[in-house]
Amino acid sequence: MRIFSLINDLSKNKNQKSDKTHAVIIGAMKSGTSSLFHYLGQHPNVCPSKPKEPKFFSDPNRRNQEILTYYNYWKSNYNHKVLLEASTNYSKFPLFSGIPKAIDNSKIIPKLIYILRNPFDRIISHYNHSIQRGRKCEILDSHLLNVSNYYLQLEQYKEYFHRKDICLLDYDNLTLAPHKIIEKVFKFLNLDEHPIDFSKTHNKTSERMRMFLFFKRNGRSLKSTLTSEQHLTIYNGLKPSMDKLNLEYDVDVRKWGF
Numbered sequence: 001m002r003i004f005s006l007i008n009d010l011s012k013n014k015n016q017k018s019d020k021t022h023a024v025i026i027g028a029m030k031s032g033t034s035s036l037f038h039y040l041g042q043h044p045n046v047c048p049s050k051p052k053e054p055k056f057f058s059d060p061n062r063r064n065q066e067i068l069t070y071y072n073y074w075k076s077n078y079n080h081k082v083l084l085e086a087s088t089n090y091s092k093f094p095l096f097s098g099i100p101k102a103i104d105n106s107k108i109i110p111k112l113i114y115i116l117r118n119p120f121d122r123i124i125s126h127y128n129h130s131i132q133r134g135r136k137c138e139i140l141d142s143h144l145l146n147v148s149n150y151y152l153q154l155e156q157y158k159e160y161f162h163r164k165d166i167c168l169l170d171y172d173n174l175t176l177a178p179h180k181i182i183e184k185v186f187k188f189l190n191l192d193e194h195p196i197d198f199s200k201t202h203n204k205t206s207e208r209m210r211m212f213l214f215f216k217r218n219g220r221s222l223k224s225t226l227t228s229e230q231h232l233t234i235y236n237g238l239k240p241s242m243d244k245l246n247l248e249y250d251v252d253v254r255k256w257g258f
Contacts, residue, residue, distance in 0.1 A: 020076070022108045023084045023189055026157075027091030029147055030125035031117040032174045037086040039182055043194045047080040049073040057103050058089035058096040067106045082189055091153040095143055104160040111189055112161060117171035118256045119148035119238055120226060128222045139223060140233055148234075151241040154249065168249060 023040065025033050034052065041048035054073045057063045074083050089096045090103075091114065103110055123144045130137035137144070146152060157166065167188045174181045178198045186193060226234070235257070242258040245251045 020080065020109070021082045021189060022110045023082050023113060023185075024090065024103070024110050025084075025086035025088075025113045025115070027088040027147070027153065028115055028117060028122060028150065029088040029092070030122050030129060031115040031171045033086045033088055033115060035178070036113070036115065036169070036174060036181070036185070037084065038200070039178065039196050039198065040084055040185060042196050043082075043186070043191055044079055045081040045191055046084050046189075047074050047076045047082065049083070049085040050075075052085070053087040053089070054085050055087045055089050057099045057106070058087060058092075060098070063102040063106075067108070070106065070108075082191065091150075092143070092147055093153055093156050094146065097156075100157045100160040110161070110165065112157065112166045113169065113185065113188075114150070114154070114166060115169045115171050115174060116150050116251060119150070119242075120231060120234060120256070122148050122171075123234060124223050124226065131222060139226065139230055145234060145237050149238055149241050150251070151245040151248070154245075168251065 023046070025036060027033065037048060037052050040046050050073060054070070055062075056070050056073070062069070071083075073085065074080075076083060090099050093099075123139065126144050126147060127137055127139050127141075154166070167185060169181055169184070179196070182196055183193065239258055242253040242256070246253045246258075
């Protein structure tokens with residue numbers, strides 16, 4: 001298989017870049033990364049990682065290992081031009097730091113994909129996700145706010161990667177018009193068009209399962225809305241960064257209420 005040839009080549013020259021493009025979905029968590037991962041994985045020239053989230057570069061112990069160990073997450077062949085992964089830890093600064101530098105040092109050829117969702121909705125979804133799994137979490141937890149601070153996360157990558165190597169996607173468009181988003185990503189990855197089955201929804205918890213988890217866990221209820229005070233606190237915390245996101249990355253933050 002081609003992946004073994006690739007590993008042999010890299011073994012001979014550790015400073016040599018892989019000849020395959022690495023499509024890295026860096027986040028944001030609870031923003032459709034699973035759906036995008038499975039859509040892109042249907043392309044014959046794309047090899048998805050197993051598991052979806054290797055978290056290689058967010059683990060200081062693993063990212064300091066030989067880069068050859070990173071390729072164990074794929075079973076690639078000659079047809080695959082793109083190796084795909086989707087580790088949302090890569091956009092959770094400062095909980096996980098040093099990731100952009102580690103990716104840059106790895107000598108892979110990364111094309112970074114970042115899905116942006118209404119930050120208020122994302123925080124609610126993130127909070128519910130944590131509660132469903134029995135984790136201690138507060139809706140105004142600084143970590144939840146940081147993960148919704150898309151400008152903060154992008155700033156970590158600015159020093160190491162060109163803007164042309166980062167594809168920003170809108171969660172609403174991914175949900176409402178996934179075919180247009182996939183066309184955009186295919187162009188970004190220099191892939192030919194290919195029919196994709198959008199019928200299956202990925203990583204969605206059914207309402208019945210939500211209720212089960214609610215009663216099963218520690219008695220804390222899930223949230224569907226924020227109080228006006230919570231909304232204002234999040235707004236004030238994110239407003240300066242959202243303004244910069246609009247100015248520097250041309251993201252329409254007004255539709256999110258900023």
